Amino acid sequence: MYRYDELDQSLVEQRSAEFRSQVERRLAGKISEAEFKPLRLMNGLYLQLHAYMLRVAIPYGVLSSKQMTKLADIADKYDRGYGHFTTRQNIQYNWPKLIETPDILDDLASVQMHAIQTSGNCIRNVTTDPFAGVAADEEVDPRPLCELLRQWSTLHPEFAYLPRKFKFAVTGSAVDRAAIKVHDIGLRVKSGPNDTVLTDIWVGGGQGRTPKIAQLFKANLPVEDLLPYLEAIMRVYNRYGRRDNKYKARIKILLAETGLEALQQQVEAEYQSIDQTAFSYIESEYARIAGNLIKPEYHTATEAPTRTNAEFEAWRRQNVKPHKQSGYAIAVVSLKPAGGIPGDATSIQMRAIADIAERYSSSELRVTHRQNLILPHVLESDLFSVWELLVKVDLAEANIDLPSDIIACPGLDYCALATARSIPIAQSVSKKIRATELTTDLKGVSVNISGCINACAHHHVANIGVLGLNKSGVENYQLTLGGRNDQNASIGQRIGPGVAADDVPEAIERIVNFYVDVREIHESLPDTFDRVGKEPFREAVYG
C-alpha cells in the first residue's frame, strides 16, 4: 500500500482543524444551516433520516490494519459499534453527533484518514480493482495511477464546484472488476511498447435515473499525458455541464446531448490550450509513487497445507482467488452472511480482521465495491488458519460471487433520499437463495438492490436488479434482468410490473430456477437472458 508522507498528514490535520472551526461557528449560530450544509458535505457529513451520517474516504479501497483498528475504535467511541462499507469502497457511520464529528476527524487524521470529497459536487474517492497489484490476471498495477489521481483531484481548486459529483474508476486488467464503464470516467491502464504505460479513457458512464454505458473517448494515451487530458475533460464538463437541472447535470448527459465526436473535439481544443510543461512532473511522480508502494515481503511456503475440512474447502473454492505471487492467495471476506446486512461489520469484526491482516496479510486490507473485504497477501499454507479465525467472528460465509453476495444500499432504513427499504429485502433474499446456491451452481449470478432511482446499489448493471420505489404510499420493487458490470457492461431490462416487498425473494428464486432450467453449459444469466429473451423470464416470474 501507499506510504503517506508529511504533506498528507499536514493536509488532513489542517482540514480537521478547519472543520472544527466551522462546527463551532454553526453551533454558536454564526452561520446558518444553509451556509453550513455545503461545508459539512465537503467533509462527508450528511443529515439522514435518524441522525447525521459520516462517510469516510478509503482511497481506492486500501486500508492498513492500524487504520481498520481505528475505524473500529471510532465505531465504539462515537457510533453504535458498527460501520457500513459502501460501493465506493468507503465506510459510513450511521449515528455520529455533530458535536463529536470534529473529534472523529481528529481520530481519523491520526491514521492519515479523512472524509474529504466523499460528498458534494467534486471528484469523489477514486475506486479500483480490489485485487489491484495482486491479481494473477493483472496487466498493469492501477494503484500508482489511483494515487496520482488522488493527489491531483484532492482540493483541486478548479473542480470543487462541478455541475454534479464526479466519479473515477480504474482497472489494470482485461477482466474489469472495477465497473469502469458505469463511471463518469473509467480508465483502463495497460502495457505499451518499451515498458510504457498507456490508458484508455471511457467517458459518460453512470447509473441513476438515466443509466448509460461509457463510451471509449480516447485510446492508448501515454500515462504521462493523462492528467492534462483529464484536466481538459473536466474543464469542458465544468463549462458546459448543465447546472439548471441536477438530474441532467452528469457528464453522461453532456455527452449524450453534445455527441461523442463534438465533445472529443472540444476536449482536444482545450487540451491543446493547456500548458503541458506544468505537467512535466508526472513521469517522475508516477515513478515515485510506484516506488512508494509498500511491497510485502513474499516468502516461500515453509510447509505444505495439511489441515482441511469440508467447510474450509467450500470457503476456499468460493472466496479464495488466484494471486500473482506463487504460493500466495487473495482471500475475500464476505460481509454478506445469509440474512445479514450487506456491507456491515461490527467493531469486533473490524478488529479481528485487522489482527488477521497484521498476522497473515502484511497488515493490508482492501474494501471491494461489492461491499466485502479482502486479505490481499495470504500464504496458501496459512489459509486454513485464516479461515479458522474468520469463523470465530462470523466472517467465513462462503458466498463470494453467488446470488447471496448482494449489494444493497442503506435504503429507506437510513437514507433521506430513499423511496423504499433495501436492507430487509436483501436479508430476506439472501436467506431464501442461500439454500439453493448450496446445491446448485450459481456462480457469477449477481443481485443488487437499490432503495431509489439514484441506484447506489448499481441495480442497473446487476444480473438481477431490484429497484425499490414508493407507489401510492406503498413500497414496490421493480425487477431488471440481464445487466452486467464487467468489461461487457450492459444495462438490465425491466421485465414487468413491480412486486410487493414480501414477494421479492420468491420472484428472485423463480428467476434463478428458470435460468438453471434453460441455461446452456457455462452460460451466464445475462447470456441466457440475451438468448431466450425477456418473455420466458417474465412468464416465470408472473405466471
Added chain:
Amino acid sequence: MNEASTQAIIIANDLRTGRVVYFTKESGWSEAIDEAQRLTDESANERLAAATIDERNNLVIDPTLAQATVSADTDRFTLENIREQIRVSGPTILGSDHASTSQAA
C-alpha cells in the same frame, strides 16, 4: 364504528446530535414520540411557525409536519407516510440491534 380522524406532529432533527425530535405542547423538543404534541388541521400551521423559530435559533433542523391517522375507537396514532414511520420507529432491519433509535450511542 366511528371514522378515523387526521392529526399531525412536528418532526425535526436536533442540530447538535442529529437525533429525531418532536415538538411538544410546551414548545420544547423531545426525543420521545409520546411527548409529541398532536395537532389538528387548524392548529398545525401556527405550531409549525412556532417550531420554525427554533430552527432560526439553531436548535433544530428542518421542522416539518407529519400527517397521521387516528383511530376513533382506539386513539391509535399511525403516521401516514412510511418514511416518517421509519423515521419515528427506527430502522426495520431484521433481527438486529441496529433497529432502535433510542439505543445509546
